[in-house]
Amino acid sequence: MIQSSTIKHESVVMSKIKDYVQLIKLSLSIMVVFSSVISYMLAPKVVEFDWTMLILLFIGGMLVTGSANAINQVVEKDTDALMKRTAKRPVAAGRMSEQEGWAFAIVTGAAGVFILGNYFNWLSAGLALLSLFLYAFIYTPLKKVNSIAVLVGAIPGALPCLIGWAAGNDKLSMGGWVLFALQFLWQFPHFWAIAWVAHSDYSRVGFRLLPADKGPTKFTALQAVIYSLLLLPVTFIPFFTGMCEYKSIAGMIGLVLIVLANVFMIMRCVGLYRKMDVPSARKVMFGSYMYLPVVLLALLMSKI
DSSP states (O other): OHHHHHHHHHHHHHHHHHHHHHHTTHHHHHHHHHHHHHHHHHSTTOOSOOHHHHHHHHHHHHHHHHHHHHHHHHHTHHHHHHSTTTTTSTTTTTSSOHHHHHHHHHHHHHHHHHHHHHHTOHHHHHHHHHHHHIIIIIIHHHTTTOTTHHHHHHHHHHHHHHHHHHHHHSSOOHHHHHHHHHHHHHHHHHHHHHHHHTHHHHHHHTOOOSSSTTSSOHHHHHHHHHHHHHHHHHHHHHHHTTSBOSSSHHHHHHHHHHHHHHHHHHHHHHHHHHHOSHHHHHHHHHHHHHHHHHHHHHHHHTBO
16 A cells, blocks of 8 residues: 555656656757857867856856746747647646746746856856747747747847856856857758648647748748758858967867768758748758757867
8 A cells, every 4th residue: 555655656656747848859959059158168268178157157057048938838838738849848738837937937947047146157147038038938929920930049049159158257258149140040951841840730720930921832941941041151160269269170070070960960951941831841950959069069179
């Protein structure tokens, strides 16, 4: 009897943990915080990698990002319940109350901002708070108003690079803004590919995320190609500003990886323009997931 009660208790605990993992969108949060940590490591003042500081930055970033995602799910619970891909989220499915979601978001957001401010600087903490606010309270409701939401959402989506740079450099400078521009531009083909794949779901709930009112069109695919082309010169800027170098073996390898990653991304977007189908959009989506970490790690490899 006692054993049965213990097993049941463990099952409840595991279910609750799984709900919180869904609430913070774990895989998305890790990717966001990854860009922040790499940007921190690229900052010129960071000459040695202190694992304690890297872990603190990761935890602080995860808490703030998780808070923003939690607010997003609370605000969009009715919308999420209508879409197949989001209907099983904890708040939408009714496994978690709105009050619990809000409480979690407030506690994690405050804790994340405190960690960044206390262990790094209040510039990075302020940028994190700005990112949370823009994502949760501007981008989220704007998705049902106009496709400009993608542009607005790309700002908090790119701010993790500035947060990491500010945490490591104690100020904003060109290198941080270059990383911001890289992640800002990357988001357009990335999000449009997601919106293309999930168009029927998004249309059903009134989300307007594609640049054309008629849905997936040649215009949308062309925009994806244009933004993928714009990424090419941005990824070369670090090599012309002294942030990275290409004369060493590591630098040359990094530069080659960046060129290959850009060609790969451009070809995926061109493939979408030519075929205009969901499988091609899915290739752009998954290709973008690979592109960003490859480029960021290549830049880190090439750091002077």
